Amino acid sequence: MKPEFENIPLQKNETFKRFEITVDGHLAFINYGEFDRQIALVHTQAAPELKGTGAATAVVEKTLTFIKENGKLLLPYCPYVFAYIKKHPQWKSIVDPAFVGYANL
Structure with a gap:
């Protein structure tokens, strides 16, 4: 991550079911679904x-x-997130092994 983003807080917007950051008044977010032990990430978007x-x-x-910090397992349905994990395999450790695309990460 670029240093200019390090101090920008992540917000979990439960009303809109998305994780968000605001940069210079503009939004970047990931839509999610949350279950007992899993969080599914379904779409990433930036202004x-x-x-x-x-x-x-x-x-x-x-x-x-x-x-990771909340002990959840990831379901990376979002193609952007899936590609990110493929490029950064250290994150595969939080992907639920039952995820249909797990073997392709």
């Missing part, structure tokens, strides 16, 4: 003003850290 800034990567990294 057009944040394109190319690294905000989407920052919200992914912060969300994965949240999942």
Whole structure:
């Protein structure tokens, strides 16, 4: 994650079911579903003003850290999150082994 995103807090917006960061007044977020021991990440999006800034990567990294710190298992349905984990295999440790694409990570 780029240093400029390190001090931006991650918000868990339970009303809209998304993890969010706000950068210069613009939103980057991941929609989620939460179950007893699992969190499914389904869609990552960043405002057009944040394109190319690294905000989407920052919200992914912060969300994965949240999942790890809270002892949850990840279901990475979002293609962006799935690709991120494939590039950073240290995060595979939080993916639920029952996830249908687990062997492809």
